[in-house]
């Protein structure tokens with residue numbers, strides 16, 4: 036039986052009805068059409084599905100849409116404010132922090148939380164913060180540099 | 192060509208859509224009325240199908256159809272294998288299992304439903320309706336060729352093929368040796384794990400009789416040809432589109448059962464159908480890589496000179512042949528000379544069937560195995576002779592002036608300076624100092640190891656003679672009436688960044704702004720036939736096609752320019768996208784003009800100064816010429832309107848990048864864990880178009896090597912059950928485990944193509960693995976360790992450390 040929910044996604048309220056078993060990532064992708072959030076494992080390992088819920092990085096593949104009822108969600112599509120890239124997005128572009136781009140939205144969302152919590156993270160702290168996000172392409176080094184770039188940029 | 196962009200760290204043009212979450216991978220494409228497919232797959236490694244009852248599944252609300260192997264066995268052609276080897280046994284590989292299932296993950300039935308939840312529900316409900324009679328499975332090749340049971344009964348045994356390759360008198364070479372070094376080595380089975388699993392969307396228009404297949408693939412055109420044959424649709428009614436592809440690493444260099452099935456189902460139902468692979472399916476039913484067990488024997492002189500090398504190897508092919516399965520071990524045979532002069536080489540390979548997923552091309556594809564064998568055994572030799580591993584390598588390097596260099600594996604290495612790369616890596620790492628520190632650390636009871644690898648790889652695959660389905664690559668370059676430059680490449684990049692690097696080549700060569708160039712790929716409805724992206728070939732072969740297409744285009748543009756400025760084409764010079772009429776005398780005196788480049792040749796000379804205008808127009812931009820060529824009122828006689836050129840570049844040889852990697856590890860005595868504390872990579876991939884992209888390829892490749900050396904393995908148990916079926920069990924390298932990479936380059940241009948590029952996509956995966964294992968073995972040498980098999984797990988190391996002395 037469908038359940039009524041209302042989630043604010045990227046500043047817009049979306050009231051709707053969903054099956055209780057619908058995963059949040061499927062709700063975002065298939066119902067709201069926000070396909071920037073990816074699915075890479077379905078088991079909370081890869082982080083491709085990372086979004087922010089009330090400012091916290093969360094893996095949306097292992098959460099039901101109904102559990103997000105009443106919360107504020109930010110997805111990769113909502114990160115660039117007024118068309119200006121977020122410093123983390125800029126960092127990924129500047130430092131070649133992506134190749135195939137599939138892990139990238141999740142990586143970027145997690146990275147925003149890293150510099151949110153610690154405006155001047157060391158390389159080790161960045162790597163630790165990225166532990167829940169897998170990338171098969173970049174070897175991570177350029178991602179670490181991208182986050183360093185973003186941290187500098189954000190605190191400048 | 193003025194190098195405004197080529198050679199520079201140009202930010203990627205593909206990135207904005209990717210970092211904003213606005214790019215489209217297959218699953219991001221939604222078509223109204225799309226049906227969803229889920230597969231019922233075998234949970235057994237080997238079993239006979241005695242019956243399938245689909246009735247319960249068909250009752251699930253939303254289910255539209257269920258297909259089984261028996262329904263469609265004769266309607267869709269077999270999954271193709273393009274590898275041609277003498278006496279190769281090729282099993283009949285149907286898109287759904289008919290009589291037997293041969294590996295965990297083998298598709299048995301396809302369920303089609305109105306939404307993906309319903310499809311998965313129905314697949315789960317169907318599974319108990321599949322009657323399977325379990326059979327013993329053929330799993331391990333560690334002890335040689337498994338004889339019973341026979342997987343494909345009509346073949347009589349489990350041997351798919353046997354092959355001997357190499358040149359030189361191996362027996363004489365071994366006799367000439369002072370001693371023989373012998374080492375067994377295991378190359379464990381790996382899963383490529385592109386972060387985007389496979390996915391297919393197919394839409395058939397019954398009226399137009401046209402089928403479009405969106406697939407996450409590395410080879411759109413080859414896939415189109417094969418799917419047309421499998422499904423029986425005319426190839427010119429089939430369009431394959433590869434939207435954004437989330438990594439491939441060889442796993443999408445294939446033609447899969449699901450791709451054909453989806454196309455066929457869409458034709459049956461007249462509706463769009465979609466299947467997105469789950470990660471569980473991806474680990475079980477997307478190709479694996481490596482999986483060789485071999486013994487290398489090397490004849491050596493007491494000074495370290497190698498007289499000959501023999502490698503006897505069993506390759507675990509899995510249950511069926513995918514596109515290139517049996518060919519992969521032959522690439523191992525090609526690269527067994529490594530970076531060394533070895534007078535005689537022999538490989539004896541036996542390819543065997545097992546009850547597992549097929550192995551095929553995973554990043555490096557046969558070459559990492561060869562490099563590992565050679566670079567690992569160099570260290571074994573050094574230990575045997577009590578020599579420095581560097582000295583053994585140096586002793587056997589060909590000198591820079593010995594290129595092109597013929598190997599006893601039948602190759603001609605194009606160019607190289609192995610000593611230069613080695614020296615640079617030694618300097619960059621401070622090798623001498625590292626050894627001193629290692630000694631001190633050992634005295635303090637610490638386990639530090641230093642390992643190196645001087646690799647050569649074979650890239651830019653390749654001349655068509657050596658390839659199953661063409662080794663060339665194509666490009667069309669057009670200048671549109673508005674002056675925008677469109678590049679259509681037959682390569683099919685999926686993360687490598689060729690939208691940027693090809694635009695760099697084109698922008699420099701045409702003399703326009705980078706933003707005026709768009710690179711289009713991966714759509715057989717738009718792009719001329721191409722081969723695709725694999726084997727580190729896209730830039731060396733595809734980039735060259737772009738370059739030469741532009742040369743062709745400029746030949747025509749120059750003719751039009753000359754006509755428009757009423758002069759002879761020989762009096763034109765070209766600079767920054769502009770043709771100028773040059774006074775004959777001035778040109779002769781300064782001698783600095785860049786002549787109009789004939790097809791197939793590189794640009795010559797520096798740029799000229801623009802001459803003073805005399806009468807009429809003296810300068811005209813190539814973009815103006817493009818407009819004139821389309822309006823076609825002011826063209827020279829007998830000139831075809833329009834301004835575009837297509838070129839199919841056929842390389843005359845492969846290219847052979849090389850380099851030296853140095854790895855330093857520290858082993859935790861309490862846990863047995865290996866930590867890489869320093870990593871230096873000096874790679875030579877010829878000329879570099881974009882250093883940023885090259886660094887990215889090198890980093891990513893090394894990390895996949897680290898994965899193989901320390902963490903990853905596809906594990907099947909004795910029953911053939913897949914134990915590492917999810918990312919929870921299959922250990923991919925994480926950011927926190929990876930070291931910082933210090934990278935540098937030497938640059939030895941390849942003579943094989945006018946760009947001088949060699950390719951770099953697989954260097955890291957090929958060069959790094961032995962450096963890491965060599966470092967671990969070096970660290971454990973105080974315990975008498977001479978060799979360790981991959982992945983070097985903490986437990987194995989811990990046991991060595993804890994073993995009672997002696």
Ligand code: FES
Pocket residue numbers: 073074075076077078079080081082083084085094095096097
């Ligand atoms: S898809 Fe959610 S963590 Fe991988």
Ligand code: FES
Pocket residue numbers: 132133134135136137138139169170171172173386437438686
């Ligand atoms: S960029 Fe491809 S997985 Fe990270």
